[in-house]
Amino acid sequence: MMIGLGIIGLIYGNSALIWEPIRKTLPGRPVIIYLCAVIEIGTGIGLLLRPSVILACRVLFPFLLLWMALLKLPGLFLAPHVMVSWEAFGEIAATSAGGWCLFAAHAGAWEQWHLKFAIGESGIRAARLLLVAALPMIGLSHFVYHDLTASLVPKCMRFPLGWTYLTGAGSVAAAAGMLFGVYPRLAANLEAGMLWIITLLVWVPRVASMPRDQGDWTEFFISSAIATGTWVVADTYRSVPWLASGKAAHAVSPD
Template sequence: MFAIGLIGLGMLARVFGDFAMVWQPVAPWFPVRTALAYVTGAFEVGVGCGLLFPATRAWAVRILFPGLILWVLLKVPAVVAAPQTEGVWLGLAELTILLSGGWTLFARLAELPERSIFGFAAGERGVRAARMLFGASLPPIGLSHFVYLQATVNLVPPWLPFRAGWARLTGAGQIASGLGVLFNVLPRAAAWAQAAQISIYTLLIWLPVSLVTSYMNLEAVFGQSGRRLPFTALFISWTIAAAAWVVAQNVPRKRVANAEK
């Protein structure tokens, strides 16, 4: 799932010659931005394909992990510039979920040699650190459901009743899941619940919108973003869900965790 999401984002960068819109790591004024977007797209496709094959998987995660760290760091200036704006924390948190998934893959699959200088980020220690990052990422996302309530309600499928109630409930669920992972309160259930929740967002919201976009000339109404936004959001949401599943799969059962202690 993670590999497919990366490949999809890379293909979009190649098609549109640009980054992932509101998730973009490079400012519009940056020189040679289009060329850099093409290179980034090729990087995402290459790493995604590398994840699919056992022979290249270790090198793929070794390349992916620092790439995701850089993506997150490029978002930090926006947080520093406007720390009072919840939206910038939301954007950062979505990227740190991606990083937590990539970090878990790195910890499990990098096959680092003994005494590697990056050994601190691998193995069980790396998995635990990635899990804590995942837990810390969820409350800002859940909080955004309340701060931007109407925008969240607009994303709830219109055939569902009590749309405002669903917006608030899912936000509270994300906050609760994050706290559960952080403070070890049913962490496995919390992580799996969150992975399922993000997957439902992908399937109920962005997949149908993307399918509709395929049959409608939204570009004539909204310009290029009429095509870009639904598919970009689909693959971003897909990859975030995949990252959540990666983390959730690596939360040990309570009995196993106690035995390790």
Template sequence: MKQTILQPLKQEGLTTSIQQPAMTFFAAGMIGLGVLALTFGDFALVWQPVAAWVPGRTALAYVSGVLMLATGIGLLFRATVAWSVRILFPYLILWSLLKIPALFVAPQIEGVWLGFGELAVLLSGGWVLFARLSELKAGSKLASISGDKGVRIAKYFFAIWVIPIGLSHFIYLKETANFVPAWLPFRTGWACLTGAGHIACGLAVLFSVIPRVAAMLEAAMIGAFTLLVWGPAIIAKPRDRFAWTAFFISWAIGSAAWVVASNIATKRSVLMDE
């Protein structure tokens, strides 16, 4: 029987009650980015580094906006979710590939690893949704990256690339501290604490030490950053394109981490399945 969004994810002992909220927030992030692309006729600034000399850049930006908006909406409905993840997953792969050249051109700059790490977390969430909800036919050539195996690969991919996000807090300590809300004391301490938290979460998922809790904490940290940093930035400058873009990018990344966390089985759920 085909698995749908409304059926339990039996293989991992998970239920829709956990899966669906995370996916809804993920969809909202993609919808927000799509609306911004269509509003400004451009890509997501530094997060989608499409050079100005690329032919038809504006047209491509509109296509990108329509795709994010359509697939985001598609994730919200059972009838369209399979096709949405089939389209969104390769799009997120292509998006991440735009950052690959920088890793070879300037590997000594931690910022490029941070940039790819952020998109890798976003891709991980899309990968998990693809693995769970694409409803591929038996014998599909993509079977090796879907189902339970695909979820496991996406989980480890997520874990590895969360680590450079944490390292950036220490390498760019002053800049990170400046992002901490001014009303919080010990801003440098918060920057170090969250940096260590990202690294710890990545290692915990990578080595299966309470991985689901760790991934949930990662999602919570990114979510708190979204609300405490970019939320006030939007209120202060409601017409600032950068603030809105950063808000929805951060929202989508945090939601992607939540999607990954929601699909990591606990020992109890595995035992219950057995």
């Protein structure tokens, strides 16, 4: 999905919607946007090729953290009363959690020597907590912006407001399950599955009907990145029984 975001950046350049938080008065803004697009495409391809996985993780994880810290975190301080600030932060945080798991699982010798706290089991546990923090931000936005979210529900599905509240509550419940060790594997995988279903039902038809709409393509790739990040975190529970609870349910599968 990083490849798709990178392609959007290359095609639309300075007008790419995903980079709107970058001040238009910033010197070299177009260069920064194109550089970010190249990084996204490069890391996306790198993750697909076994020889370059470690390098791709070394670049992708810091890139996502900088994206979150420089473009999304300030919004929490500038407009903490606006839910969209929290939603935007939660979306990139969920994606970053997946990137962190990949980084922790594919750490090289340098990381094992200098960044022990961020790799292996400790890194994966921290990534899980990042996802736990992110999911309520996404879920609560369904309640705050219920009319807007309901308008995205496919017309063939009845009770759009009900689906809006159900999916929002599902994200909050998944975070609680992961945090307190109540069926965390089931909770994380159900959340990942739900996010993929939302991506397929909401955004695929939109990009198919309006293939030249930059906004829909951007939303599709962002939604896919969130779902992928959540799925990567969910996969770290694969050694845990589906209905495990308590301390044992927090076991880590790093590889």
